[in-house]
Amino acid sequence: DVKVTQSSRYLVKRTGEKVFLECVQDMDHENMFWYRQDPGLGLRLIYFSYDVKMKEKGDIPEGYSVSREKKERFSLILESASTNQTSMYLCASSLAGVGETQYFGPGTRLLVL
Protein backbone atom coordinates (compact mmCIF):
# COMPACT_ATOMS: atom_id res chain seq x y z
CA ASP A 1 0.00 0.00 0.00
CA VAL A 2 1.15 3.49 -0.82
CA LYS A 3 2.51 5.38 2.16
CA VAL A 4 3.76 8.93 2.63
CA THR A 5 4.53 9.92 6.20
CA GLN A 6 5.32 13.29 7.70
CA SER A 7 7.32 13.59 10.88
CA SER A 8 4.87 15.72 12.83
CA ARG A 9 1.14 16.34 12.66
CA TYR A 10 1.36 19.58 14.68
CA LEU A 11 4.24 21.92 15.37
CA VAL A 12 4.48 25.17 17.29
CA LYS A 13 7.56 27.30 16.71
CA ARG A 14 8.66 30.84 17.49
CA THR A 15 9.50 33.56 15.01
CA GLY A 16 13.09 33.28 13.86
CA GLU A 17 13.50 29.59 14.65
CA LYS A 18 14.84 27.19 12.07
CA VAL A 19 12.20 24.57 11.30
CA PHE A 20 12.59 21.19 9.65
CA LEU A 21 9.65 19.31 8.19
CA GLU A 22 10.40 15.75 7.17
CA CYS A 23 8.66 13.57 4.63
CA VAL A 24 9.31 9.92 3.91
CA GLN A 25 7.80 7.69 1.25
CA ASP A 26 8.17 3.95 0.99
CA MET A 27 7.14 3.48 -2.64
CA ASP A 28 10.51 4.10 -4.30
CA HIS A 29 9.06 7.16 -6.02
CA GLU A 30 11.39 9.42 -7.94
CA ASN A 31 9.36 12.62 -7.53
CA MET A 32 8.60 14.39 -4.28
CA PHE A 33 6.77 17.64 -3.62
CA TRP A 34 6.09 20.13 -0.85
CA TYR A 35 2.89 22.18 -0.82
CA ARG A 36 1.34 24.59 1.60
CA GLN A 37 -2.40 24.71 2.05
CA ASP A 38 -4.22 27.81 3.24
CA PRO A 39 -7.98 28.33 3.56
CA GLY A 40 -9.48 29.71 0.38
CA LEU A 41 -6.20 29.37 -1.53
CA GLY A 42 -6.03 25.65 -2.20
CA LEU A 43 -2.60 24.06 -2.43
CA ARG A 44 0.42 25.92 -3.67
CA LEU A 45 3.66 24.27 -4.70
CA ILE A 46 6.74 25.32 -2.73
CA TYR A 47 9.48 23.03 -4.05
CA PHE A 48 9.78 19.71 -5.82
CA SER A 49 12.46 17.18 -6.58
CA TYR A 50 12.83 14.70 -9.42
CA ASP A 51 15.83 12.89 -8.08
CA VAL A 52 18.23 12.67 -5.19
CA LYS A 53 20.04 15.96 -4.68
CA MET A 54 17.85 17.62 -7.31
CA LYS A 55 15.44 20.42 -6.46
CA GLU A 56 13.27 22.83 -8.37
CA LYS A 57 11.41 25.90 -7.20
CA GLY A 58 7.66 25.85 -7.28
CA ASP A 59 5.31 28.79 -7.21
CA ILE A 60 6.13 30.12 -3.72
CA PRO A 61 9.71 29.16 -2.75
CA GLU A 62 10.58 32.36 -0.90
CA GLY A 63 11.53 31.73 2.72
CA TYR A 64 11.94 28.00 2.20
CA SER A 65 14.64 25.57 1.17
CA VAL A 66 14.68 21.80 0.70
CA SER A 67 17.00 18.87 0.96
CA ARG A 68 16.90 15.47 -0.69
CA GLU A 69 19.88 13.38 0.31
CA LYS A 70 18.09 10.05 -0.03
CA LYS A 71 15.46 8.96 -2.49
CA GLU A 72 12.83 8.26 0.14
CA ARG A 73 13.22 11.45 2.16
CA PHE A 74 12.46 15.06 1.28
CA SER A 75 12.90 17.77 3.88
CA LEU A 76 11.42 21.26 3.91
CA ILE A 77 13.41 23.87 5.82
CA LEU A 78 12.24 27.22 7.09
CA GLU A 79 15.50 29.02 7.72
CA SER A 80 13.94 31.68 9.93
CA ALA A 81 10.28 31.04 10.60
CA SER A 82 7.85 33.93 10.30
CA THR A 83 4.21 34.23 11.30
CA ASN A 84 3.10 34.27 7.66
CA GLN A 85 4.45 30.75 7.34
CA THR A 86 1.78 29.47 9.70
CA SER A 87 0.02 26.96 7.50
CA MET A 88 -0.68 23.32 6.69
CA TYR A 89 2.22 21.70 4.87
CA LEU A 90 1.60 18.69 2.65
CA CYS A 91 4.17 16.38 1.14
CA ALA A 92 3.49 14.24 -1.92
CA SER A 93 5.35 11.73 -4.06
CA SER A 94 4.91 10.11 -7.45
CA LEU A 95 6.67 7.91 -9.91
CA ALA A 96 8.74 9.57 -12.59
CA GLY A 97 6.79 10.78 -15.59
CA VAL A 98 4.48 13.65 -16.24
CA GLY A 99 1.24 11.70 -15.96
CA GLU A 100 1.82 9.90 -12.69
CA THR A 101 -0.53 10.19 -9.74
CA GLN A 102 0.70 12.10 -6.69
CA TYR A 103 0.21 10.48 -3.29
CA PHE A 104 -0.09 12.75 -0.29
CA GLY A 105 0.94 12.55 3.32
CA PRO A 106 -1.39 13.54 6.19
CA GLY A 107 0.08 17.02 6.53
CA THR A 108 1.87 19.02 9.21
CA ARG A 109 0.02 21.92 10.75
CA LEU A 110 2.62 24.54 11.68
CA LEU A 111 1.92 27.47 13.96
CA VAL A 112 4.57 30.18 14.16
CA LEU A 113 4.16 32.50 17.12
Next chain:
Amino acid sequence: AQSVTQLDSHVSVSEGTPVLLRCNYSSSYSPSLFWYVQHPNKGLQLLLKYTSAATLVKGINGFEAEFKKSETSFHLTKPSAHMSDAAEYFCVVRDHSWGSQGNLIFGKGTKLSVKP
Protein backbone atom coordinates in the same frame (compact mmCIF):
# COMPACT_ATOMS: atom_id res chain seq x y z
CA ALA B 1 -1.75 29.58 -18.74
CA GLN B 2 -3.73 26.82 -17.19
CA SER B 3 -6.05 27.23 -14.25
CA VAL B 4 -9.09 25.77 -12.54
CA THR B 5 -11.99 27.57 -10.92
CA GLN B 6 -14.19 25.87 -8.39
CA LEU B 7 -17.44 27.74 -8.54
CA ASP B 8 -18.61 27.08 -4.98
CA SER B 9 -16.57 27.37 -1.82
CA HIS B 10 -19.26 25.53 0.20
CA VAL B 11 -21.95 23.07 -0.81
CA SER B 12 -24.48 21.59 1.59
CA VAL B 13 -26.69 18.61 0.76
CA SER B 14 -28.90 16.22 2.66
CA GLU B 15 -27.95 12.58 2.99
CA GLY B 16 -29.33 10.57 0.09
CA THR B 17 -29.59 13.52 -2.30
CA PRO B 18 -27.35 14.14 -5.33
CA VAL B 19 -24.02 15.91 -5.09
CA LEU B 20 -22.75 18.38 -7.71
CA LEU B 21 -19.39 20.11 -7.28
CA ARG B 22 -18.59 22.46 -10.13
CA CYS B 23 -15.23 23.05 -11.76
CA ASN B 24 -14.24 25.02 -14.84
CA TYR B 25 -10.80 24.85 -16.33
CA SER B 26 -8.69 26.97 -18.62
CA SER B 27 -6.09 25.28 -20.75
CA SER B 28 -4.37 25.87 -24.05
CA TYR B 29 -3.64 22.18 -24.33
CA SER B 30 -5.64 19.00 -24.08
CA PRO B 31 -5.95 18.99 -20.30
CA SER B 32 -5.34 16.34 -17.69
CA LEU B 33 -7.87 16.88 -14.92
CA PHE B 34 -8.26 15.40 -11.46
CA TRP B 35 -10.47 15.50 -8.42
CA TYR B 36 -8.89 14.99 -5.01
CA VAL B 37 -10.71 14.69 -1.67
CA GLN B 38 -9.41 15.68 1.76
CA HIS B 39 -11.20 14.42 4.85
CA PRO B 40 -10.68 16.37 8.08
CA ASN B 41 -7.12 16.11 9.35
CA LYS B 42 -6.13 13.80 6.52
CA GLY B 43 -4.00 14.08 3.42
CA LEU B 44 -5.41 14.32 -0.09
CA GLN B 45 -6.70 11.24 -1.86
CA LEU B 46 -7.22 10.90 -5.60
CA LEU B 47 -10.89 10.42 -6.48
CA LEU B 48 -10.58 10.24 -10.25
CA LYS B 49 -8.65 11.55 -13.24
CA TYR B 50 -9.27 12.41 -16.86
CA THR B 51 -6.45 12.03 -19.35
CA SER B 52 -8.16 12.23 -22.79
CA ALA B 53 -9.78 8.80 -22.82
CA ALA B 54 -13.50 8.44 -22.02
CA THR B 55 -15.17 11.75 -21.21
CA LEU B 56 -17.16 10.23 -18.34
CA VAL B 57 -14.75 9.19 -15.65
CA LYS B 58 -15.71 6.97 -12.76
CA GLY B 59 -13.88 7.25 -9.49
CA ILE B 60 -13.92 5.78 -6.04
CA ASN B 61 -16.83 5.90 -3.59
CA GLY B 62 -19.44 6.30 -6.32
CA PHE B 63 -18.18 9.63 -7.65
CA GLU B 64 -17.89 10.43 -11.32
CA ALA B 65 -17.00 13.44 -13.43
CA GLU B 66 -17.73 14.39 -17.01
CA PHE B 67 -15.25 16.25 -19.19
CA LYS B 68 -17.09 18.76 -21.40
CA LYS B 69 -14.74 20.52 -23.75
CA SER B 70 -17.40 22.84 -25.15
CA GLU B 71 -18.16 24.11 -21.65
CA THR B 72 -14.59 23.80 -20.32
CA SER B 73 -16.06 22.00 -17.33
CA PHE B 74 -15.23 18.97 -15.24
CA HIS B 75 -17.99 18.78 -12.65
CA LEU B 76 -17.98 16.10 -9.96
CA THR B 77 -21.20 14.25 -9.20
CA LYS B 78 -22.57 11.51 -7.02
CA PRO B 79 -26.16 10.25 -7.17
CA SER B 80 -26.68 9.89 -3.44
CA ALA B 81 -24.65 11.60 -0.72
CA HIS B 82 -23.45 9.74 2.33
CA MET B 83 -22.42 11.26 5.63
CA SER B 84 -18.87 10.04 5.02
CA ASP B 85 -18.66 12.22 1.89
CA ALA B 86 -18.34 15.34 4.05
CA ALA B 87 -14.89 16.64 3.14
CA GLU B 88 -13.10 19.23 1.05
CA TYR B 89 -12.80 18.54 -2.67
CA PHE B 90 -10.16 19.95 -4.99
CA CYS B 91 -10.32 20.19 -8.75
CA VAL B 92 -6.85 20.00 -10.28
CA VAL B 93 -5.35 20.51 -13.73
CA ARG B 94 -1.92 19.37 -14.80
CA ASP B 95 0.23 22.14 -16.18
CA HIS B 96 1.32 21.08 -19.66
CA SER B 97 2.80 24.43 -20.62
CA TRP B 98 6.38 24.63 -21.82
CA GLY B 99 8.85 24.32 -18.98
CA SER B 100 6.22 23.48 -16.37
CA GLN B 101 7.36 19.90 -15.85
CA GLY B 102 3.77 18.79 -15.54
CA ASN B 103 3.10 20.10 -12.06
CA LEU B 104 -0.41 20.20 -10.64
CA ILE B 105 -2.48 23.37 -10.34
CA PHE B 106 -5.10 23.20 -7.60
CA GLY B 107 -8.43 24.92 -7.31
CA LYS B 108 -9.30 26.65 -4.06
CA GLY B 109 -11.46 23.81 -2.85
CA THR B 110 -15.14 23.15 -2.17
CA LYS B 111 -16.24 22.09 1.29
CA LEU B 112 -19.07 19.59 1.14
CA SER B 113 -21.37 19.31 4.14
CA VAL B 114 -23.86 16.46 4.39
CA LYS B 115 -26.87 16.87 6.65
CA PRO B 116 -28.61 13.87 8.17
